Amino acid sequence: MVVPPWLSVPPPGYGGVEQTVAGLVDALVDRGQAVTVFGAGEHHGTGASFVSTVPTLQYDRLGESLPELAHLARVDDLIGPADFDVVHDHTTIGPLLAGRRAVPTVATVHGNPVGEYGTVLGYTDHGVGLVAISHAQRRLNPRLPWVGTVHNALDLPGIPHKSAPAAEGPVLWLARFSPDKGPDIAIRAARAAGLPLVLAGKCNEPAERRYYHEVIRPLLDDDVTLVLDADRRAALRLLVEARCLIMPIQWEEPFGMVMLEAMATGTPVVALHRGAVPELVRPGVTGLVCERADELPGALRAAIDLDPAACVAHVAERFSTARMAAGYEEVYRRFITAPAVPGGAREPARVAVR
Structure with a gap:
């Protein structure tokens, strides 16, 4: 299992890829697979073996190409067919x-x-x-050599959840500060609904800080509580306390782990109909999906009527790490037994999508 060299697995805060990989690794280990994670730094929190290619995490060089290239070159020096049946790569x-x-x-x-x-x-x-993480993502470029679609998943044990709707709780926006994530739309929608908003954003990269200061800060008022760079524990607490999560995305979101995290805590999702949203949210049960931004205020008010238990059950049934691991095991088997084609390449396997 090859992960990027930026963050630990699992990450202490923001890091959807690393959080997903951690859940996948532990689920594969639980299913009897021997897994080795190749990453950076000295620490990891999975049940797999761990090999570090560089002593320190490379997060401060995020956005550069050489750290990832060097990491991959070292990985290639360390793997061979005598030791591994398949490599699962999560790098760019x-x-x-x-x-x-x-x-x-x-x-x-x-x-x-x-x-x-x-x-x-x-x-x-x-x-x-x-491997695609959603059907929506795969449809964006169907000509690529796809061999399967496996949804990301969430390890439910240890995630707190509410037993009743948070009627007095705020609307929560939880993402990185980017126009793609629509924090400005979240502010206007919550304000139009007459509801308080918690704006909890990742804001530690130059582009994020610039967007926050130039676009978002002028929109803030007493009805918005700002939380910057929350760690995972704080983010889960905010999700439990929220009446709903708002996802006013402005791009074709390939997945959106925060939606799973919200529903796993019993918090419904109010989102715009973009990207993978229809694959994750069950309208009228675990959230409300809007076609237009002007529909969001009414949905924010109506979300309080949704059952937290139904949200948790939806994640447990559809997005468990055991289900994700089984999906990847099928991809591995089909792919490594696929017939070879001239030139040494392998014919892309035809794997049933999940």
Whole structure:
């Protein structure tokens, strides 16, 4: 299991990829698989073996290409067919380089496969199989060598949840400060609904800080409580206390782990109909999905009528880490037994999507 060199697994705060990988690794170990995680730093919190390619996490160099390239080069020096049956890569540029490995590689695409990222993925060797995290993501670039679709998942034990709707709780927006995440729309929607808003944002990268100061800060007033860079424990507490989570996304969100986290705490989701939202939220049961921003205020008020227990049950049934692990096991089996094609590449396996 190859993870990016930026954060630990699991991460202490923001880090959807690392949180997902941690749950997947532990579920695979629970199912009897021998898993080795290749990452950075000295610490991890999974049941797998851990190999570090560099002593310190590279988060302060996030956005540079060389740290990830060096990490992947070291990984390639350390793996071989005598030790591993399959490599599962979660890095950004790993799929472009993995075709030269002697061990079959599947790579999960965690971002939107369009633009420059789509160009990189378009040159993926057909000996590397790409896995989508939602059907919506896969539809954005159907020509890529996809070998399966497996939804992300959440490890429910240890996540607190409410037993009754938080009628006096605020609306919660929990994301990174970016126009794609619509914090400005969240402020206007909560204000129009006459409800208090907690704006809990990741704001530690230059682009995030610039967007916050230039666009969001002028919109703040007494009806908005600001929380910057909350760690995971604080984020879960905010979710439990909220009447609902608002997701006014302005892009084709490939998944959205925060929606699972909200529903796992019993908090319904109010979201715009974009990206993977329809695959995660069950309208009228675990949340309300709006076509337009002007529908959000009414949905924020109505969300209080949704049952927290139904939200928790939905995540347990549809998005458990055991289900995710079973999906990936199927991808691994189909892919490593797929017939070879001329030139040493592997024919992309036809894997049933989940």
